[in-house]
Amino acid sequence: MNKKTLNDVQVINKTVLVRVDFNVPLVNGIITDDNRIQAALPTLNYLINNGAKIVLLSHLSRIKEEADKAKKSLAPVAKRLQEVLNREVKFVPHTRGLELETAIKALKPGEVLLMENTRFEDVVNGELVKNESKNNDALGKYWASLGEIFVNDAFGTAHRAHASNVGIASNIKENCVGFLVQKELEMLSQGIDNPEHPFVAIIGGAKVSDKIGVIDNLLKKADKILIGGGMAYTFFAAMGHNIGKSLLEEDKIDLAKEYLEKANGKIILPIDSATAESFADVKAIFTDGIDLPDNLMGLDIGSKSIKLFEDELKDAKTVAWNGPMGVFEFENFKTGTVAICEAIAKLKDSFTLIGGGDSAAAAIQLGFKDKFTHISTGGGASLEYMEGKTLPGIEIIQTK
Known part of the structure; x- marks a missing residue:
């Protein structure tokens, strides 16, 4: 595989933005299947053990109107992730702004922060604008400005050009794939191409x-x-x-x-x-x-x-x-x-x-x-x- 992987970048003391796929099934705020959270653990544990300051981005379902946001927050995911990692996961209920920026700057090596559902950016002030889903240029640049390295570990959205994957990767100095995506590409290549x-x-x-x-x-x-x-x-x-x-x-x-x-x-x-x-x-x-x-x-x-x-x-x-x-x-x-x-x-x-x-x-x-x-x-x-x-x-x- 010719793409950069985690083994090709130095993450110690760096603020690392990680696009994960935490699009888990939720029923009345309860996660019914945490497989996608478990699948992210190899990458997250590597980053924790190698002293990165970790900022996680994920979508959760589609957001078509303002009312969707109340039932599609990533807050339950942060709670479950904290349990499986056995360490604190800071949750910021915003996708941009001073509270998010301040929390990211305060991160110490090995600490983990999860920001709110990236698709909250698809509805702004009640209007369906699809800033995330249509890879809004300003949004991709803003999210890229929050870190030093971008890791794409969300294979489930790799076929889409969104602000939280293509947008960030286009506007950050260094990027790579995480272990989940690396394994997907190696397995699919072996099964389909070779x-x-x-x-x-x-x-x-x-x-x-x-x-x-x-x-x-x-x-x-x-x-x-x-x-x-x-x-x-x-x-x-x-x-x-x-x-x-x-x-x-x-x-x-x-x-x-x-x-x-x-x-x-x-x-x-x-x-x-x-x-x-x-x-x-x-x-x-x-x-x-x-x-x-x-x-x-x-x-x-x-x-x-x-x-x-x-x-x-x-x-x-x-x-x-x-x-x-x-x-x-x-x-x-x-x-x-x-x-x-x-x-x-x-x-x-x-x-x-x-x-x-x-x-x-x-x-x-x-x-x-x-x-x-x-x-x-x-x-x-x-x-x-x-x-x-x-x-x-x-x-x-x-x-x-």
Whole structure:
């Protein structure tokens, strides 16, 4: 990796601005999952142990109006971070101003400060201005002026050019990536850019339109692409099959035909389905082939498809997966996704990668968190990486 990392900068006695991803789920002010806080600990502990004065910036959800601010403060995050770090975390309920500046100047080496939700800057005096989300130049310069070094450790926002990542990095003398982002880039590079073959990609989810770039990019790299989820039915329609009431993107049928021709046998589709008469968690009706009667919709892959996909995976040396095989939130239609998790988990001496988003959520919820080489923390960012796109929050970081 050619980007500067924490090991390439001297942080002792320096005021270090760290963009973290503390966009945690909150219910009535209570954090229901602190995984994103835990993921930041390697970088934060390194900075503490190496005598940095640490200033943390994060967003928390979207801010569309003034009323959103009351329930989307980072105050509960500061409290939880203090517990997991076992040291005081100073919280400043502002994103700019004298109180923030004074608190930062008072920091001693090893001390930690968290400022308020960066997206509070998207609504000013009741007006939706999106200063953070649209990378307002003055805001990026102001935040950069508060420190001496910038560390981007928020992979989840790396595909966005915001004031708190690109804005600061553009206006500060020294910047680098933190350990979380460094690991993400190394793992994604190994899995997508430099895979050991056979390389099998698994693409699921609802819509072809969401995964056009991924399919396009991976057709050039993978030996096989297994396609499941709702998006498979647009491919079936392109092949002339009856898909009943299944999800269909009619405007993507020609594109699906094009991909099937271009793939030259690389694309492997399901051969049966678990269906229902409506989008509901009811007992599955299994079909014996691809064609469905008019009254049914496909909600998961069937047992023959599971066996087909398991056979395609068994010799894989690299597996990259993005998107579930069915409606895994439904008890009756999670079987395909569970089976894929199990099939990948059984692989020995293989590099296995989940590219964030729903497939990562599924693997974690289903108990497979430790069974993969890497599960990405950034849904949108990892998806764009898998598409071969440049990530603005990474691109702006200085090279070694």
